[in-house]
Amino acid sequence: MRIAVHGASGFTGSLIVAELVRRDITPVLVGRDAARLRRVAHKSGLPDAEIRVAALDDIEALAAAFADCDAVINAAGPFTFWGEPVVRAAIAARRPYLDTTGEPAYLHKILTTYDQAAKDAGIAVLPAVQDDGVPGDLIAALAAARLDAPIAEIVVADLRRPGAASRGTARSMAAIAVLDQIEYRDGDWRPAADSASTLTEPGETEPVTVTPLALPGVYTVPRHVDSPVVRGVIRTEVGELFAGLSGEVAETIPEIPDPAVLAASRWFVLAEATGVDGRRARGWVTGFDPYGSTAVIAVEAARRLVTDGAPAGTLTPAQVFDPAGFLAALTDHGITWQVETLAAV
Known part of the structure; x- marks a missing residue:
């Protein structure tokens, strides 16, 4: 199983990478700064982890970074400013998507705006996968x-x-x-x-x-x-x-x-x-x-999305998981x- 972590060089993203490594799931580190991503890979005990650099204004490059992964976890906030391009790229790559936002207006926008696009792509889009x-x-x-x-x-x-x-x-x-x-x-x-x-x-x-x-x-x-x-x-x-x-x-x-x-x-x-x-x-x-708990919750959710599947569309946790x-x-x-x-x- 290969999980792309966008924003892997941030604090929460680095914890998610470490949790994936702990659970023997292969992380693919995605972000804008290769040097910072490499430092996270070394710190996580996986110095040879795959690093992919893509800017937020290049949806095509982001989609290519996600294309051969089983799912995408986005941990790069504030999501209000930076979240939507990653959602669009995951939909373009037809890869299940989840993020760690706690920003209510952004959460509402994703649930209401991208439902049909996610259904057309045949994937689940699951925002707000974090400790509350x-x-x-x-x-x-x-x-x-x-x-x-x-x-x-x-x-x-x-x-x-x-x-x-x-x-x-x-x-x-x-x-x-x-x-x-x-x-x-x-x-x-x-x-x-x-x-x-x-x-x-x-x-x-x-x-x-x-x-x-x-x-x-x-x-x-x-x-x-x-x-x-x-x-x-x-x-x-x-x-x-x-x-x-x-x-x-x-x-x-x-x-x-x-x-x-x-x-x-x-x-x-x-x-x-x-x-x-x-x-x-x-x-x-x-x-x-709370940050360690968010990493555990996000990785468990991504693992279940991949192994158990989920309906297509924008969804909430209780619509996907028992x-x-x-x-x-x-x-x-x-x-x-x-x-x-x-x-x-």
Whole structure:
């Protein structure tokens, strides 16, 4: 199996390359700088890895770089600025595509704009394959499945505390910080109510204040769960940090986070479903080191796309993978999950 990694010289891309090598999957390193790509190959213990240089403005060269690979993982953000040429190149090469974006407007654009092109090419296009996009989508599907009555609302919450962030993440968050927050309501994506609320994290006694954020689940969950409302929220303190980001501030953040801080950074994604009868169910997925977890999730998703296949078109994780089966595969990597039924409201 050969997996092309576009943006392999970046922080997340280099972790994906290392994870592919660890799992005896052949990486093909694609980017704009051959010297940087070679350094990643050496660091990953595969000095003879194949290096392919292609610019974003040369779709033909990008497509040629992907043509003999089994799938493409794009890890080069901000995706809002740099993502679409890679999608177009993967479609031109007829290679299954996934990326690690967390940028909501870009995610929505890919899902809605490239569906027919992906179907015509006979490939799956799967954006937001990272530490909140996949867990949030899959655990929301499992929570909703616990209820017998029709769904009234689904809330997807990213409850991680402030922690390590790479320069690439900061750039992406700065790119979306100026956008209005969105929720899914009554068949369309609309501005979210700009108000704080509280939510209790499983295992904790005190509720935390959360504010709206258009997490990937706001765009992915409505594609497979029939719910009139899907909202995304994060801890208010984290939202305030995001709101303070600018392009200038992002450039002052180290490209690679402090390893000790990174290893201790815990991420926690929760989904709560409420039925029209007031019954509730919730599920959560949690782990440490969000970037290492993203690498594991992206490689597992790419492996399954190649070995198991997928329908053609733009898809969400729960439309491609068995939610419980995929999450179970992550437990060997320190990622845990649970689903439970709650008392009715």
